Amino acid sequence: MFTPFPGDRPEALGTLPHEALVFVHTPLCGTCQLARRMLEVVDAAHTNRLPLYDLDANLAPEAMQSWKIESVPALLYVKNGEIAHVQYRFGDVVDLADAIRQFLER
Structure with missing residues (x-):
């Protein structure tokens, strides 16, 4: 499911696969816990394991x-070691799955 992010420095993005998702959260954030559950559902429905990291x-x-x-929860869409997009709003599972699918198909 979630792979721990490799380190705590910004340069660690360069060690991720070609395409990756980084879920940024804090432990006591209720919205973060809800977003995590949504990501778990999307991951479970995905035929291949998502390149999903946890920070x-x-x-x-x-x-x-x-x-x-700017805030948590945040989902970083990383391509070639660079942040391509940051998502702060986690509306529903369908929208989240569509956004992730579109990113991975580009």
């Missing part, structure tokens, strides 16, 4: 500042 924002302040993360 606690509290443990990576330098990365949060460098990436200009």
Whole structure:
């Protein structure tokens, strides 16, 4: 399901696969817990395992500042070691699945 993000520095994006998703959260955030469950549902419905990484924002302040993360939860769409898009709104599972599918099909 979720793979721990490799480190706490912004440069770690370069160690991820060609396409990856990074779920940024904090442990006590209720909205983050809901977003995590939505991502788990999308992952379970996906035929291949999603390239999904998990990062606690509290443990990576330098990365949060460098990436200009405005709030949590956030889903980073990473392509070739660069952030292609940041999603802050987690409306429903269908919309989330569509957004992830479109990203992975590009």
